[in-house]
Amino acid sequence: MKKDKYIKILKINPINYNLKSDLEKKTILNSYKIFLKTCNFDIQILIQSKKEDLNQYILNIEKNVQKRENNFLENFSNNYINYIKNLNYSKKSATKNFYLIIKDEKNKEILNSLEIIENDLKEKYFKIKECLSRCGNDVLEINNKKEINNIIFSFFNTRKYLKK
Secondary structure, eight states, X not given: OOTTEEEEEEEEEOOOGGGSOHHXXXXXXXXXXXXXXXXXXXXXXXXXXXXXXXXXXXXXXXXXXXXXXXXXXXXXXXXXXXXXXXXXXXXXXXXXXXXXXXXXXXXXXSTTHHHHHHHHHHHHHHHHHHHHXXXXXXXXXXXXXXXXXXXXXXXXXXXXXXXX
């Protein structure tokens, strides 16, 4: 980032909490409480929501419907297409990406400070990964510079990103 400031971006693959049993929900919440207590450092949560274009998906279903000779499957497929069109029209079809951003700063008084920062960020990453894995989430470290730039660009240029 700016001079002497470093970040690490982690992508969090979410779970579907609503599909869990009551016992699983309690376990997830307890694990999440532990995560919040354990992470005694600043984190930034970034949620990107992008409207999905389902037109190609709808076209593929329509092509398959034309191949069918079964009236039941044709009616079912047409109802499904209408359902998807309504979702798409009402803008309820969206992809959400979840990121955690952790940061560190270079200490000018300490030699080899960059190595210390890298180790500190890596330690924080493993702490987050361990805690959120207990909740059922997958935690991925984003290392690809192009992907990092896209995430940061989309964060600062939300309107441009949503039009893509």
